[in-house]
Amino acid sequence: MADIVLDKVSKSFPDGTVAVQDVDLEIADGEFVILVGPSGCGKSTTLNMIAGLEDISSGELRIAGQRVNDKAPRDRDIAMVFQSYALYPNMTVRENMAFPLRLAKLDKETIDRKVDEAAKVLELTSLLDRKPANLSGGQRQRVAMGRAIVRQPKAFLMDEPLSNLDAKLRVQMRTVVSRLQKQLGTTTVYVTHDQTEAMTLGDRVVIMRGGAVQQVGPPQELYDHPRNLFVAGFIGSPSMNFLHAAVQDGELRTALGTVPLGDRVRRELESADAPRELILGIRPEHFEDAELVDDDTRRRGMEFEAPVDIVESMGSDKYVYFTVEGEKASAAELEELAADAGAADFAGAGGNLVTRLSAESPVAEGQTRRVWFNLEKIHLFDPANGRNLTLHEGRAAGALAD
């Protein structure tokens, strides 16, 4: 077990493309860190550099305090789990799991004992004599995990290990991975493009975009206090709503009405280079049916009226889609997120407003409904660079803060 430190680690290819740029990251001993981002953001390259499967162009990588830039993968004492499982097809499950131990030249008894232990933990005991071809996807995934844990390496590196499983199995395996990591307490770096996996699994999440780290922090912090537009849009499902907003006379004109601003945000916006056009971000759960809001809560937000497009009842609450008029929010980050999610899934960039209302709300399709939203929870972004303007010392304070 060990800590992993990335010190300004970069990867560039001979043709000049930069895959990873100046990544600074300190992963503590026993920590579970998730690298997440859309495809091509450099997360897998970063993982491969930690594994030693790709050269580091510049910067320093330290495992347990030791510089390992020039060490071969086999000398780094790390275990990796691949999306394709990468099981050796000619070996049985037992032989697959024993392979790293055999290479380490352990004696046969120790190998058998360790393999049996790992097989027990992962419920693979009855499958030990099968070949990978005769296993289901979930079983293969567990064998791949088994091969990683038998060695008790300094760290686990996992490259989208659950992406090839069907949705139900993925949720199951998520808990298996989580429990296993807590049990073993081994430093783990986990790459995924699935923000749900990132939110549920990690101690800390690293969001990457275009080879650069956007924000690092515990999942809840990323959710509540996104540093920029990209992080805000990437984390959360359904994703945050983004609306165009124009600054006028110390107030914001938006499709949801005129939003009053607190002193702090106003001061920020009065500086010379402040943008006149902003992007307003509101998460779906910060809306509520205006009928159901008590007076005390009502004061902290504002209301608007809009036609209901679709109602999806989830039992515990309702996802209600409203049609709002007005200019669409536009920024490079939003386009990228839309492209990554498949434009249809990314409601935030369209003319639709996604809200999550209480199940008691009598809302029906085709109605025009009065909706309240919480001004303390809204975010304002600079469309030019994506920066979250409501963030103060790392905390998002909403629009009204003084």
Add this chain to the structure above:
Amino acid sequence: MSINATPTGADVAAEETRRPAAVPKQRGGRRKPPLSENKKAERKLGLLLCAPAALVMIAVTAYPIIYSVWLSLQRFDLRFPDQREFIGLENYVTVLTNEFWWTAFGVTMLITVVTVAVELVLGMGLAIIMHRTLVGRGLVRTSALIPYGIVTVVAAFSWRYAWTPGTGYLADLFSDGAPLTERASSLAIIMLAEIWKTTPFMALLLMAGLALVPEDLLKAASTDGATAWQKFTKVMLPVMKPAILVALLFRTLDAFRVFDNIFVLTAGGNETSSVSMLAYNNLIRGLNLGIGSTMSVLIFITVAIIAFVFVKLFGTAAPGSDDGERR
């Protein structure tokens, strides 16, 4: 209601006892279910479509094979056509007790084993180089394949001149005398020419196998602690096994029938004849159709045995299966 319930229950029970009995009866009877009109027409069409190919095969393969088996059972020397008669297996006895045959057989085996083994090693090296080449891939592959593209006889003549004192540089470089006039050096030169010619073919077949090894598997082996050599022997080779076997089978069968290089380089002198060479000498030059055909049939049988052994021993053992049976 209650009246109905009892017979229904009995029916179910009867159904259950009937069912297991019915299944073996159907299997034991071996009665094919009658084909529907549609299926019949389909089958007829299938046979019709196969017919031309089958006829051609019979004309060019089956007939000559059967005819040479027939010839091999006769005393039939074109120099003495009057003595032609059916003599059963006597020709086989003559050939199999003849020391020339066994010398040629030994030479053929030696050439086969040595050339195929060397070709496998060199071909693997070449395949890896071609597989890993990033720059000028096409050029590397094309130039590696040149020996295979040259007509064997032409290449053999070049080799002969190169190894003949006075006309070639190789003879002067490596020996004092004429290497093609001595048995050991002649055989070595024949094998060299064979290896030079067919290594690219081997490499090509093996490269197809290399492409089957997933990149992730090699990465996994790296992180599992394997050295480059261990990755090669423990991961690449087992995964490539089917491709290697195909390559070995092709080459072994080919090598066993070695003819043109020997024909040009030594013409079988100094006991360098292969079995094919011997059969040719008896059949075409000696005009002894009976003995020549016997040798051809024996070669055919040997090749068939080699093919059978390869397919039977290794054919089904593709990596990943539980030796063919699924559990």
